[in-house]
Amino acid sequence: MNFLRRTVLAAAAVSALLASTAGLAADIKPRLIRFGYGLNEQSNQGRAVKYFAEQVEKNSQGKMKVRAIGAAALGSDVQMQQALIGGAQEMMVGSTATLVGITKEMALWDTPFLFNNTKEADAVLDGPVGTKVMHKLEEKGLVGLTYWENGFRNLTNSKRPVTKMEDLDGIKLRVMQNPVYLDSFKLLGANAIPLPFSELFSALETKTVDGQENPYNTIVSSKFYEVQKYLTISNHVYSPWIVMVSKKWWDGLSKDEQKVLMDAAKASRDFERKDTRDEGAKALADLKAKGMQVNELSPAEANRMRDKLTNVNASISTNVGPDLWKETQDALGKMRAG
Ligand code: TK8
The missing domain is CATH 3.40.190.170 (Bacterial extracellular solute-binding protein, family 7)
Incomplete structure (x- = not known):
C-alpha cells in the first residue's frame, strides 16, 4: 500500500469514528429539575412523579436529576404556574382546570359529562384536540408534555x-x-x-x-x-392533570435534553394511567x-x-x-x- 492510500484510509477511519461517537454522545449537561405537585408522596400523583424522575435519570445517564416536591410545598397549582412562567421553577403537574385563567382553551376539559369513559378521554386528550389545546400554553410561557389522569370526580x-x-x-x-x-x-x-x-x-x-x-x-x-x-x-x-415545563428553561435545553424529558413524560403517562385505574378500582x-x-x-x-x-x-x-x-x-x- 502506498503512502497516499494509507493516509486516505486512515483519514476515513478517523472520520467514521468521529461520526459514530458524535451520534452516541448526546448533548446532555448536569441539570437539576424542581418538579412540584399538590398531592402527597403516597398518592397516584406522587408515585407518577417518582416514576418520571427515575426515567429522566436513567435516560440521561444520571446527568439530569429531578427533585420531586409534593404536598404543594412549592405552592398551589396557580402559584406554581406563575413560578414556571417566570422561570423560578422548572416543572409541575396540576389540574388543567386551574389553568383557564392563562389558557382559556383548557376550559374544554371542564365540560360536565364530556367523556363517557377513560377510553374516550385518552383518545381525545392524546389526539389532535388535546395536542392543540396543550400547544396553546406555549404563547403563555409554558410547555405541556403530557396529560395524566386525575379522573372522574x-x-x-x-x-x-x-x-x-x-x-x-x-x-x-x-x-x-x-x-x-x-x-x-x-x-x-x-x-x-x-x-x-x-x-x-x-x-x-x-x-x-x-x-x-x-x-x-x-x-x-x-x-x-x-x-x-x-x-x-x-x-x-373527567379531570385531567397536565405535566408542564417552564418555557424559559425549556428553550435553553439541547434537543437531546428535551428528548429525555419527552420520552420520560410519555412513559410516565402510561404508568400513571394504569396505576390510577388499578387504585381507583379498589x-x-x-x-x-x-x-x-x-x-x-x-x-x-x-x-x-x-x-x-x-x-x-x-x-x-x-x-x-x-x-x-x-x-x-x-x-x-x-x-x-x-
Ligand atoms: C392538586 C389539584 C387536585 C385537583 C383539585 O394540586 O384541586 O381538586 O383535583 O388534583 O390539582
Missing part, C-alpha cells in the same frame, strides 16, 4: 347524603379555582366556594366548607374520609371500609343534574371557540358511532 360532604339536587341546597362546597366549576355547582344549588387544593383538608376539618369533589383516588390518598361522611357517585366530570371498597356512607344517584336524578349542568356548555363553547368545541364533539361522535 365524585361528591363528598359532611352534612347529609346527596340523593337529589335539592340536597345540595346550602351545602358549602369547595370547588377548584375555575369559573365553570363555580357556575356548575351554583346551578345545582350548592354554595360553591373556590379554594386551592392545598387548603382543602383543613377547610373540611374546620367546617369552613362542608364538602368537595375529587376522584376516589384523591379522597383516599388525601384522607378526606376522616372529615367527610357521605360520598355520592356522580362522575360529573378505592370505593376502601372508602366504605373507612366508614364512608356511599350512595349512587338514581338514573332519574342523575339525568336531572345532567340536564341542569349542560347549561354551562354554551359558555364553554364561546370561551374555547366554536371550532374547537365542534372538533371535540365530532371526534366523540365518530368514536361513539363505532
Whole structure:
C-alpha cells in the first residue's frame, strides 16, 4: 500500500469514528429539575412523579436529576404556574382546570359529562384536540408534555347524603379555582366556594366548607374520609392533570435534553394511567371500609343534574371557540358511532 492510500484510509477511519461517537454522545449537561405537585408522596400523583424522575435519570445517564416536591410545598397549582412562567421553577403537574385563567382553551376539559369513559378521554386528550389545546400554553410561557389522569370526580360532604339536587341546597362546597366549576355547582344549588387544593383538608376539618369533589383516588390518598361522611357517585366530570415545563428553561435545553424529558413524560403517562385505574378500582371498597356512607344517584336524578349542568356548555363553547368545541364533539361522535 502506498503512502497516499494509507493516509486516505486512515483519514476515513478517523472520520467514521468521529461520526459514530458524535451520534452516541448526546448533548446532555448536569441539570437539576424542581418538579412540584399538590398531592402527597403516597398518592397516584406522587408515585407518577417518582416514576418520571427515575426515567429522566436513567435516560440521561444520571446527568439530569429531578427533585420531586409534593404536598404543594412549592405552592398551589396557580402559584406554581406563575413560578414556571417566570422561570423560578422548572416543572409541575396540576389540574388543567386551574389553568383557564392563562389558557382559556383548557376550559374544554371542564365540560360536565364530556367523556363517557377513560377510553374516550385518552383518545381525545392524546389526539389532535388535546395536542392543540396543550400547544396553546406555549404563547403563555409554558410547555405541556403530557396529560395524566386525575379522573372522574365524585361528591363528598359532611352534612347529609346527596340523593337529589335539592340536597345540595346550602351545602358549602369547595370547588377548584375555575369559573365553570363555580357556575356548575351554583346551578345545582350548592354554595360553591373556590379554594386551592392545598387548603382543602383543613377547610373540611374546620367546617369552613362542608364538602368537595375529587376522584376516589384523591379522597383516599388525601384522607378526606376522616372529615367527610357521605360520598355520592356522580362522575360529573373527567379531570385531567397536565405535566408542564417552564418555557424559559425549556428553550435553553439541547434537543437531546428535551428528548429525555419527552420520552420520560410519555412513559410516565402510561404508568400513571394504569396505576390510577388499578387504585381507583379498589378505592370505593376502601372508602366504605373507612366508614364512608356511599350512595349512587338514581338514573332519574342523575339525568336531572345532567340536564341542569349542560347549561354551562354554551359558555364553554364561546370561551374555547366554536371550532374547537365542534372538533371535540365530532371526534366523540365518530368514536361513539363505532
Ligand atoms: C392538586 C389539584 C387536585 C385537583 C383539585 O394540586 O384541586 O381538586 O383535583 O388534583 O390539582
